[in-house]
Amino acid sequence: MDNLKYFWNKLKYNISSLMHRLLAGRYGIDHLYRFLTVIVYILLFIQIIFKVRHLYLLTMIILFYSFFRAFSKNHQARHKENQLFLQYQRKFSSWFNLQIRKLKERKGYRFKVCPHCKQNLRVKNIKGRHTVRCPKCHNSFEVRI
Ligand SMILES: [Zn+2]
Numbered sequence: 001m002d003n004l005k006y007f008w009n010k011l012k013y014n015i016s017s018l019m020h021r022l023l024a025g026r027y028g029i030d031h032l033y034r035f036l037t038v039i040v041y042i043l044l045f046i047q048i049i050f051k052v053r054h055l056y057l058l059t060m061i062i063l064f065y066s067f068f069r070a071f072s073k074n075h076q077a078r079h080k081e082n083q084l085f086l087q088y089q090r091k092f093s094s095w096f097n098l099q100i101r102k103l104k105e106r107k108g109y110r111f112k113v114c115p116h117c118k119q120n121l122r123v124k125n126i127k128g129r130h131t132v133r134c135p136k137c138h139n140s141f142e143v144r145i
Helices: 002-023 031-050 055-071 075-104
Strands: 109-113 120-124 129-133 140-144
Touching: 031 055, 031 075, 075 109, 120 129
Parallel strands: none
Antiparallel strands: 109 120, 129 140
16 A cells, blocks of 8 residues: 555656656746637537537647647747737727627617717717717717717
């Protein structure tokens, strides 16, 4: 029994030190890696459920790209890619949240874009022409509801 425990601990130590040597100096996991992994799982799920074979190549490309990024030693380039991804993710999530808000408040309000600063404005849903003052850039403009 002690022998088995000894070998088990030795195996755990060897695997752990091997992983440390393998991953030393590598970029590792970031937001883009996690996102790509989710995409790979979704594509695999689609392939299994709908029996779409043509997605196989795309799945493998995404999978190898995510591995390439995780094992890359060029931290600066990978960080730059991740920042670009996060920038697009923030834009998408703010757009998505706005669409949800528009849907929730569609009965009481209309959403208009300020022509001067492109700020989204919420205007009460009262029919007719109104002069609206943008709270961000303080310019006034006319809207028709
Ligand atoms: Zn404005």
